[in-house]
Amino acid sequence: MNNEKTQRGLIMDRMSKRFAKVTALNAVTLTIKPGEIHGLIGENGAGKSTLIKILAGVYQADGGTASLDGVPIPLGKPAAIEAMGIRVIHQELNLIPHFTVAESVFLGQETTRSGGLLNRKSMRAAAQKFFLETWQINLNPDSLISQLSLAERKLVQIARALIDGAAKLVVFDEPTAPLEVHEASLVSDAILRLKQQGIAILYISHYLNEIASLCDAGTVLRNGEVVGYPDRATLQDTDAVIRMMVGRDIDKLFATREHSHIVTGNETPLLSVRALNDGQQLKDIHFSVRRGEIVGVAGLLGAGRDVLIDTLYGLHKAASGEIAIEGKVSRIRSPRQAIRAGMALVPRDRRHQGLVLPFSAADNINLASLPANATLGWEHRGRALDKARHWIERLSIRPAYPLIPVRHMSGGNQQKVILARWLGTDARLFILDEPTLGVDIGARSDIYECTRQLTEQGRSVLVSSSDATELLGLCDRILVMWRGALIADLPTAGLTLDMLLATINGGQEQAQ
């Protein structure tokens, strides 16, 4: 024990953290040696973010101790933790677009002359030297952040944390998430070089191929507990890592789909997308959705799911390619045109994009079908109210009062209100973006039930979700995206969660 305490590097010993009744971390122990890149692996909600926040001083731990090079870490004190040389590179860039590289690197830690004036010359020289010496990259310190690529911006963010030369432990939270393949490799190369300086690195990523190529060791978390410490050799075996992440018990949670309502026959698909590009993120997307089919879109953060949905719904401009609805090519440049073409979107940010919060449930339900309830612009309130009551009953929306403002409803019920709105229209393709984000388990099954009912009338559903279990249980087919490209189209019959996760996290194409 004593021997371990004086060991160099990071030691987190039996860290625990509870939120109300939920245990986020349970006696998690983690060690990182100087010059080691240590991968922190786990599904969403496994406790990775909680651990980072404890390490950054944002949360106070309920139990456990931590030390760096034998010195206890003052948990819960962000400034003192930073002074010790612990730096967190957040997922968000936190850079100001109209600042120069040098200004961004030195923001909050400016070099000044004796008179208190900024010493721009020395900051420029120091920034340029840092990039050259650390990464052999010649970046003009006077370039504006807005002129840089995303990978270069990430490097500026890293430089900001390391420029004072005092960093001993650097935490990277999903550093490559929004990047394309070659940009991502630029960033991971840059991280690899830091290791040679003897800095201990904690690397958090969903991209298991990156973990395999970068990390010397890893810790796998599941439900707030450590389930394994894979070494470098084990990390190379993506399937083994996924088995650790997911565990065996999870397959039972979700019964796979028994019967589907796909209209078979050689008919034209309801939606077909061909060679869709947006000139930035989306690369040559091809797929189609048949009548009565539920198709899932899976992918890691930054894989392009959001952009694809936005492009289909006219919120994001496509550069080339075509979108055809029932064989008819449509140019969709606004949500209004998308709705005309027969689409309906249930957005991920339902509080801001999906609902008029101070309005009643009835008004929100009838929002998309106003003309049907009105004569010459005059709304028949009685007819509208009856319609709302009908949907509230059918989807068991609680509380079951049509006049209550939706602001007072729970997330799951708000989601049902949005579904009810579109059920009442003649939309043929429903796009659900993260339909159960922040929705409790009970309401989830209601939403799944609604989604299935949608397809009974030959309508189709496209579900984008970060929850692989949900997609597996709900969909007939799952499309997997990887850094802007569609890499797999997997029928769910016979598909296991391990196989799906291997495709989502590992990026390898599945043989069909």
Added chain:
Amino acid sequence: MSSEIQNLGARRLRVLFEKIPLILFVGLLVWLSIQSPYFLSWENISRMLLQSVPLAILSFGLVCVIAAGGDDVVSGGIDLSLPAIAVFGVAILSLGLMEWQLSWPLLLLAVVIASLLCGGINALLVLIAGLPPLLATLSTSVAFTGITELLTGQRRISVNSPLMVDFRDGSLLGIPYALLYLALVFIAFQVLLHHSRFGQHLQAVGGGKDMAQMSGLNVPRLTLASWLIAAIAAALAVMPLLAQGSGSSSGTATPLLMEMVLATFLGGAFSRRRVVTIWGALLGAVLVNALSNGLALLGVNIFWMGAIKGVLILVVLAASALQHKGKS
């Protein structure tokens, strides 16, 4: 490949659009100098420079508020009450000298305190009550003007204090005092905003409040400071404004307000980063005055002048808003 070319074309078009106000301005000035040979005479140029002193100083204040509040024309930082604060200060000075028979130091102190109070009220409305700066300062502008008129009874108060006459007419080595004063104020603001840590932090807050917060800056304190600095700028504009009018007269604030906004946003077009700067505001103020001066030389109807400036403000603000849209 073709999309890259398209993007490049679109970017060039946007840069061109950003430059439209500048091109329009320079074009107008060239036209004016052709129309009226007197326009570019040394005498007229020095007169134009003198005329721009109060406007330039007010614009420096506005630059500080915009730098810390962000340059979104609607939701970003803006302080429309600066001219009203300055005119309020002019009234205090004039009344104090001519009617209350108070001493200069006491009056200058009163002007500074009154300005800081006004700036503090603005900051309170924006930071505590959460009003959009545009709305908050529009309201306080009306209120401050109201208080001024209450004090003066809308009379004109002529001032003949020797100190003011000196400031107005005197010169050192052939350079008028007022221009030397402007040079000093300019250097002070230039250093504060563009060469100090504090200025760097102010601009970071304007670039993104969340980002500044994450970088460990004290965002509320910096925002408050920007409002108070703007109020100081208004106080600094009091003396040249008093000298320009040889006293206090009602209705001075309104034309200054629009000219200040025009000069400040026009200045943004000079900067590589497309943000408002102290330098840009100085150039903007001189250009705006040159325009008024040139049109007056040509004998253009004063109502037409209002219409022309109004259109220019629209173009400048539209260019700024469009550029903002391009950024996000």
